[in-house]
Amino acid sequence: MTTAAKPRPADRVPDCVDCPIRHRAVCARCETDELQELEQIKYYRSYPAGQTVVWAGDRMDFVASVVSGIATLSQTMEDGRTQMVGLLLPSDFIGRPGRDDATYDVVATSDLVVCCFRKRPFETLMARTPHIGQRLLEMTLDELDAAREWMLLLGRKTAREKIASLIAIIARRDASLRPTGAAREVVFDLPLTREAMADYLGLTLETVSRQVSALRKEGVIRLEGTRRVTIPDFERLLAETGDDSDGGFLV
Amino acid sequence: MTTAAKPRPADRVPDCVDCPIRHRAVCARCETDELQELEQIKYYRSYPAGQTVVWAGDRMDFVASVVSGIATLSQTMEDGRTQMVGLLLPSDFIGRPGRDDATYDVVATSDLVVCCFRKRPFETLMARTPHIGQRLLEMTLDELDAAREWMLLLGRKTAREKIASLIAIIARRDASLRPTGAAREVVFDLPLTREAMADYLGLTLETVSRQVSALRKEGVIRLEGTRRVTIPDFERLLAETGDDSDGGFLV
DNA sequence: CGAATACTTGAGATTATTCAAAAAGCGTGG
DNA sequence: CCACGCTTTTTGAATAATCTCAAGTATTCG
Numbered sequence: 034m035t036t037a038a039k040p041r042p043a044d045r046v047p048d049c050v051d052c053p054i055r056h057r058a059v060c061a062r063c064e065t066d067e068l069q070e071l072e073q074i075k076y077y078r079s080y081p082a083g084q085t086v087v088w089a090g091d092r093m094d095f096v097a098s099v100v101s102g103i104a105t106l107s108q109t110m111e112d113g114r115t116q117m118v119g120l121l122l123p124s125d126f127i128g129r130p131g132r133d134d135a136t137y138d139v140v141a142t143s144d145l146v147v148c149c150f151r152k153r154p155f156e157t158l159m160a161r162t163p164h165i166g167q168r169l170l171e172m173t174l175d176e177l178d179a180a181r182e183w184m185l186l187l188g189r190k191t192a193r194e195k196i197a198s199l200i201a202i203i204a205r206r207d208a209s210l211r212p213t214g215a216a217r218e219v220v221f222d223l224p225l226t227r228e229a230m231a232d233y234l235g236l237t238l239e240t241v242s243r244q245v246s247a248l249r250k251e252g253v254i255r256l257e258g259t260r261r262v263t264i265p266d267f268e269r270l271l272a273e274t275g276d277d278s279d280g281g282f283l284v
Numbered sequence: 285m286t287t288a289a290k291p292r293p294a295d296r297v298p299d300c301v302d303c304p305i306r307h308r309a310v311c312a313r314c315e316t317d318e319l320q321e322l323e324q325i326k327y328y329r330s331y332p333a334g335q336t337v338v339w340a341g342d343r344m345d346f347v348a349s350v351v352s353g354i355a356t357l358s359q360t361m362e363d364g365r366t367q368m369v370g371l372l373l374p375s376d377f378i379g380r381p382g383r384d385d386a387t388y389d390v391v392a393t394s395d396l397v398v399c400c401f402r403k404r405p406f407e408t409l410m411a412r413t414p415h416i417g418q419r420l421l422e423m424t425l426d427e428l429d430a431a432r433e434w435m436l437l438l439g440r441k442t443a444r445e446k447i448a449s450l451i452a453i454i455a456r457r458d459a460s461l462r463p464t465g466a467a468r469e470v471v472f473d474l475p476l477t478r479e480a481m482a483d484y485l486g487l488t489l490e491t492v493s494r495q496v497s498a499l500r501k502e503g504v505i506r507l508e509g510t511r512r513v514t515i516p517d518f519e520r521l522l523a524e525t526g527d528d529s530d531g532g533f534l535v
Numbered sequence: 536c537g538a539a540t541a542c543t544t545g546a547g548a549t550t551a552t553t554c555a556a557a558a559a560g561c562g563t564g565g
Numbered sequence: 566c567c568a569c570g571c572t573t574t575t576t577g578a579a580t581a582a583t584c585t586c587a588a589g590t591a592t593t594c595g
């Protein structure tokens with residue numbers, strides 16, 4: 034089902050001080066001495082696109098931060114229906130302190146680099162210093178808000194609104210990571226296949242395809258190939274999401 | 285739309301030591317001296333069934349624990365579509381430290397008693413002692429798991445599976461709060477109207493009604509009136525939920 | 536270039552919704 | 566205790582949205 038390449042220990046592991054996600058990840062609030070303790074128990078791993086990082090139910094002896102790339106969290110029912118329950122971007126946290134088994138499948142959607150911490154030492158460190166737990170609480174509260182926003186999408190939005198919402202969210206995130214100011218035209222690549230989009234949105238891939246095509250035909254978006262999206266008028270796209278018109282633009 | 289009775293300050297506010305939710309709420313890990321600090325900033329409020337505790341977007345100057353009764357968290361779209369994103373039971377936490385405005389509507393579904401803490405002092409206390417933050421992190425992680433389980437339900441389950449899942453969850457919770465051991469027949473009252481069930485499940489109330497009737501006609505559940513449910517065979521109900529057959533019975 | 540994967544499109548079936556009306560349940564006052 | 570009005574729930578019929586199955590086309594990778 035998925036490729037089977039092994040995770041590769043990365044060749045060089047950068048110092049925390051030079052880390053690109055230093056200010057957003059679970060370690061964001063750590064003092065220098067705390068960082069040094071983290072350095073002791075951390076190691077990098079790389080996964081090629083498509084590879085599974087952990088399977089739901091598997092024992093997990095580490096927690097980790099996404100350094101670069103994208104991973105997905107998903108759940109699968111006995112008969113194969115799957116629902117994505119989270120999209121992990123750089124600085125996002127993988128795993129749950131205090132829990133030994135993975136609750137969800139974690140899959141690398143692009144080439145992925147993660148900064149792992151051995152779980153027991155991490156838990157010990159967490160108990161000793163409040164900074165990690167404080168930051169993790171903030172991040173978890175944010176994720177909970179995101180999950181609840183997604184519940185509204187899954188439960189109440191139409192297929193068209195779901196697609197528009199997903200594109201808007203990816204576009205926004207992309208804009209926030211990018212140096213540029215407020216470009217009139219937003220251009221970016223979808224990091225997900227149609228099937229992954231379907232799993233995220235609670236749709237079939239055919240419905241995703243049809244709705245993407247519909248938005249394209251109506252000029253809400255433009256496509257180069259199947260992945261590269263141009264949004265000529267962001268307001269127009271937002272109007273298709275079903276969300277409040279005011280709600281947090283360019284957060 | 286909702287009744288407009290004022291929240292009533294409760295007459296007597298029990299000591300934390302005697303509190304029924306003491307061991308599960310956000311204060312669960314607090315030492316005696318920390319409890320004393322909490323006593324200083326706490327006050328009780330009561331809301332009659334149907335009343336709104338806070339509206340999304342309103343300023344909230346307190347956080348709170350549910351002491352008794354049930355409340356719902358929900359989101360409403362401009363055109364009135366609403367999605368429930370959480371069910372708050374005794375010991376559950378309301379509000380988010382560090383945030384001034386409510387993100388969701390909170391509505392008392394039954395008569396409700398909450399233990400409020402003024403927000404600023406609570407935040408200060410949190411910063412000073414790690415016990416509250418630690419417990420809040422645990423609770424938030426549990427809520428995140430619950431939200432993600434709900435995402436699977438909303439995105440991938442059929443109407444029938446949704447209803448069966450909701451009934452099973454309420455039955456389980458009810459069993460866990462009840463003194464009895466493993467009774468063969470489970471009997472309990474649905475704490476939600478058909479409309480509230482629909483809002484929780486991402487369905488219309490008519491579909492809820494139809495599926496409840498279908499389960500009744502097929503003997504999966506029995507009904508006395510519209511609220512009182514008997515489950516003659518819990519395994520049979522679980523088989524209708526679409527979940528793994530093994531997954532956490534009577535957790 | 537060829538095979539494999541990803542995507543699109545069509546037609547028909549299915550599921551859930553919408554609109555409408557009737558029945559059941561609930562609380563109040565006579 | 567019962568009648569009345571109100572809310573909640575049930576049920577029906579028609580409609581709309583999405584899914585399923587089935588090709589066919591485009592894209593990617595070796």
